[in-house]
Amino acid sequence: MTTPDAQSALAIPGFTHVYSGKVRDLYAPDGRDDQLLLVASDRISAFDFILDPPIPDKGAVLTQLSLWWFDQLADLVPHHVVSTDVPDVVAGRAVLVRRLEMVPVECVARAYLTGGGLREYAADGTVSGLALPEGLRDGDRFAAPLFTPSTKAPMGEHDEPMTYEEVEAEVGPELAARLRDLTTRILARGNEIAGERGILIADTKVEFGLDADGTLVLADEVLTPDSSRFWPADQWEPGHPQPSFDKEFVREWLLSPASGWDRASGKAPPRLPPEVVERTRAKYVEAYERLTGRTF
Numbered sequence: 001m002t003t004p005d006a007q008s009a010l011a012i013p014g015f016t017h018v019y020s021g022k023v024r025d026l027y028a029p030d031g032r033d034d035q036l037l038l039v040a041s042d043r044i045s046a047f048d049f050i051l052d053p054p055i056p057d058k059g060a061v062l063t064q065l066s067l068w069w070f071d072q073l074a075d076l077v078p079h080h081v082v083s084t085d086v087p088d089v090v091a092g093r094a095v096l097v098r099r100l101e102m103v104p105v106e107c108v109a110r111a112y113l114t115g116g117g118l119r120e121y122a123a124d125g126t127v128s129g130l131a132l133p134e135g136l137r138d139g140d141r142f143a144a145p146l147f148t149p150s151t152k153a154p155m156g157e158h159d160e161p162m163t164y165e166e167v168e169a170e171v172g173p174e175l176a177a178r179l180r181d182l183t184t185r186i187l188a189r190g191n192e193i194a195g196e197r198g199i200l201i202a203d204t205k206v207e208f209g210l211d212a213d214g215t216l217v218l219a220d221e222v223l224t225p226d227s228s229r230f231w232p233a234d235q236w237e238p239g240h241p242q243p244s245f246d247k248e249f250v251r252e253w254l255l256s257p258a259s260g261w262d263r264a265s266g267k268a269p270p271r272l273p274p275e276v277v278e279r280t281r282a283k284y285v286e287a288y289e290r291l292t293g294r295t296f
């Protein structure tokens with residue numbers, strides 16, 4: 001299997017490269033306009049940088065995890081997956097999907113207060129316009145997941161929070177209600193399953209599209225450590241930042257004197273040492289195996 005280069009998208013015979021995100025690439029099948037190929041690279045990002053080297057098998061592990069979640073959620077919402085019969089060069093880390101009319105809203109649900117939601121809350125006591133009780137701490141769990149949507153910012157820019165009323169204005173009240181209901185239920189279901197396996201999903205971003213019949217379809221990836229914050233349940237302790245299930249080794253090394261990196265410098269981080277790469281790979285495999293019960 002080809003370990004994808006950290007910096008550029010592969011050329012895939014029979015497909016045209018359409019778009020590259022931080023860690024994934026989008027292709028269109030030549031001669032078809034009703035499908036897309038979603039390819040997950042082994043790239044890893046942290047602190048808003050794409051790091052070197054790639055994490056071997058990360059793309060495959062997260063693709064297989066997302067496929068498993070689509071199945072776990074199929075009773076809640078239809079998904080866009082057509083086939084995993086993909087070109088050999090991206091075997092195991094690519095999915096052929098139905099091309100949809102994507103809903104122009106990043107559908108975020110939060111089960112715990114952290115990250116950008118915590119910064120918003122600290123500033124004005126709300127998250128995406130939702131007023132929250134006073135005195136909440138970093139890592140506190142909400143009684144039920146909150147729908148905290150945001151805009152779909154261009155690559156390299158940060159998504160901006162949207163109030164529910166802004167979502168209604170953008171997509172209409174009926175679709176807004178469906179998005180809120182499904183997004184929060186997906187995270188609730190994810191935490192029911194992950195919680196039994198020692199993983200807390202603090203928040204997640206899902207994307208939806210509409211098919212030719214106007215049916216709302218779950219798209220993109222779902223409940224992966226790239227689209228969600230995964231925390232080890234046995235280390236959960238509100239009141240301070242929680243350790244990441246999958247990126248803690250990367251974050252700790254980069255912030256340690258050993259890396260020689262100064263985060264405040266704005267310079268790109270140094271190359272990760274082999275032991276950090278391998279331990280990070282092992283965490284992605286561990287998340288997959290604990291959640292799915294399968295061996296990678």
Ligand SMILES: N#Cc1c(N)ncnc1-c1cnn(Cc2cccc(F)c2)c1
Nearest residue numbers: 019020021024025026098099100219220
């Ligand atoms: N999923 C999906 C999808 C679909 N089923 N139909 C139409 N468009 C999309 C679509 C467009 N952008 N993205 C984000 C994205 C995903 C993966 C890699 C990337 F580079 C970028 C998803």
